[in-house]
Structures are given as C-alpha cells and as structure tokens.
Amino acid sequence: MAETIAHARGEALELVGTRQEEGVLTLILQNPPANALSIAMMDALKDALDRARDDHAVRVIVIAHEGTVFSAGHDLKEMTAHRRDADGGRAFFARTMALCADLMQAIVHHPKPVIAAVDGVATAAGCQLVASCDLAVASGHARFATPGVNIGLFCSTPMVALSRNISRKHAMEMLLAGEMIDAETALVFGLVNRVVTREELNRTVVKMARVIASKSPLTIRTGKEAFYRQAEMRLADAYEYTQHVMVENMMARDAEEGIGAFIEKREPEWRGE
Incomplete structure (x- = not known):
C-alpha cells in the first residue's frame, strides 16, 4: 500500500x-x-x-x-x-x-x-x-x-x-x-x-x-496580505486596518533600511526582517 x-x-x-x-x-x-x-x-x-x-x-x-x-x-x-x-x-x-x-x-x-x-x-x-x-x-x-x-x-x-x-x-x-x-x-x-x-x-x-x-520580501508579504484583507472590508474598517499595518511595517528593519537608503542615495540591503 x-x-x-x-x-x-x-x-x-x-x-x-x-x-x-x-x-x-x-x-x-x-x-x-x-x-x-x-x-x-x-x-x-x-x-x-x-x-x-x-x-x-x-x-x-x-x-x-x-x-x-x-x-x-x-x-x-x-x-x-x-x-x-x-x-x-x-x-x-x-x-x-x-x-x-x-x-x-x-x-x-x-x-x-x-x-x-x-x-x-x-x-x-x-x-x-x-x-x-x-x-x-x-x-x-x-x-x-x-x-x-x-x-x-x-x-x-x-x-x-x-x-x-x-x-x-x-x-x-x-x-x-x-x-x-x-x-x-x-x-x-x-x-x-x-x-x-x-x-x-x-x-x-x-x-x-x-x-x-528585488524588493523586500517582508514588505511584499505584508502588502499582499493587506491588499486582499482590506478589499473585503468597509471603507472605514479598511483604513483602520491598513494604518496599523503601515505602523508595523514602519517598525520593520527593512523599512528603516529602505528609507535610509533612499535618503542616502544608495541601494538597500534587504534582510526580510
């Protein structure tokens, strides 16, 4: 068998x-x-x-x-x-x-x-x-x-x-x-x-x-999940949900690195964190 x-x-x-x-x-x-x-x-x-x-x-x-x-x-x-x-x-x-x-x-x-x-x-x-x-x-x-x-x-x-x-x-x-x-x-x-x-x-x-x-895998994962979740919500609920998503995303190492690289005019080094 x-x-x-x-x-x-x-x-x-x-x-x-x-x-x-x-x-x-x-x-x-x-x-x-x-x-x-x-x-x-x-x-x-x-x-x-x-x-x-x-x-x-x-x-x-x-x-x-x-x-x-x-x-x-x-x-x-x-x-x-x-x-x-x-x-x-x-x-x-x-x-x-x-x-x-x-x-x-x-x-x-x-x-x-x-x-x-x-x-x-x-x-x-x-x-x-x-x-x-x-x-x-x-x-x-x-x-x-x-x-x-x-x-x-x-x-x-x-x-x-x-x-x-x-x-x-x-x-x-x-x-x-x-x-x-x-x-x-x-x-x-x-x-x-x-x-x-x-x-x-x-x-x-x-x-x-x-x-x-070539993008941060953490950012892509976060964004894809948020896209489908908010699409099923009422407008006010979608904004309440996504603002929390953005705050958590801002706290991630890749966001700090990406923003720093943009300001410093260099390529970011993603870690997926």
Missing part, C-alpha cells in the same frame, strides 16, 4: 514541472493537451505552492504551461467516471470542488506573489486559476472563457475569482454567455495585466518577476 501511495504521489508531481532562477520559481502545468485540473494536478500544484512558502530562495512564483492550453479546467472525464460510484459521484464532486477552492485560496493567501503566464486557452477552473493569481500576462494567442453554462454546469466556483477581478457586468457576460474572449478583451476586462507577443511572453514575465523579487 505504501508503495502504491508513493507511486501515485510521484505521478502527480510529474504533472507540474519546476524551474528556479534568481528568486523566481516557475511551476509548469505539463499534462497536455488539456492540462486539466484533475485531483492529481491540483494536489501537485498545491504541494509545490506549499513547499515554496518557507523557501527563502523563492521570492516570486510563476504558473506557466506546456502546450496550447493553459488549462481547460476540471477533468470532466475523471468526474464523469465517478457517476458510477454508489452515491452517483457526489462525494468525489465535493472532494474536487473543495480541493479546487483550497488551491485557489492557497494562491491568494500565499506570502509570495504569483504570476500567471498564459500562452493558450484558459477555460472554467483554468480561467479561475488565472483570475486567482496576483498578476497575469498573456500572449496574443491566449483565450479565456467560463463556458460551463454551455454544458448545463454554471461556473459557480470560477465566478468567485472572476467577480473579484473584473467588473460585475463583464463577469456576468462571461458567465452567462459562456463565450470565448480574446487576450485584448481580457485586458480591457481587467483579467490580465498585459498582452504581449508569444515571443515576448517569457521575457516580459521574467522581467516583471525579477523586479518584484
């Missing part, structure tokens, strides 16, 4: 490749053609994110992909196979959705910024994955959709990430129509930060990641 579990874990880890350089960890979805978010794929991705949390060599995480599809969302064949279960698949469906929710929240609550690099199609939970990342860069070949409505399954969980990234009208258009939008439309909607050529995609993402990686 232990060997079987170890083998399954090894297979799952192969679904997500890794590359690390100059503080940037790239996680590569490598189960084309669909790069579907199966149980194994989500386990592997979450495991890689969890391991990066306490790795001080990692400052920024990039989620990229092999093939022409970033991710087509949940593995519908895997889910359909479980309709033969005694409960009609209910327990497996619940497990799938719970794991997906955990994965998306792991990205949002991760202390390191996460950037999606999209050079293909991202649909349903794949689109949700892009929306859950802190930043996203797309090539002109990227396409996005929440097409569940077309197969009788409204994209309710992708809706959570989508509606927190783009306007309600744009989110509802994608959710109700289920149609594919191109990269330029995704840029207008606010789903991605930039659209570049396929040839420029990796260079743009690496440059963006390295700029962020």
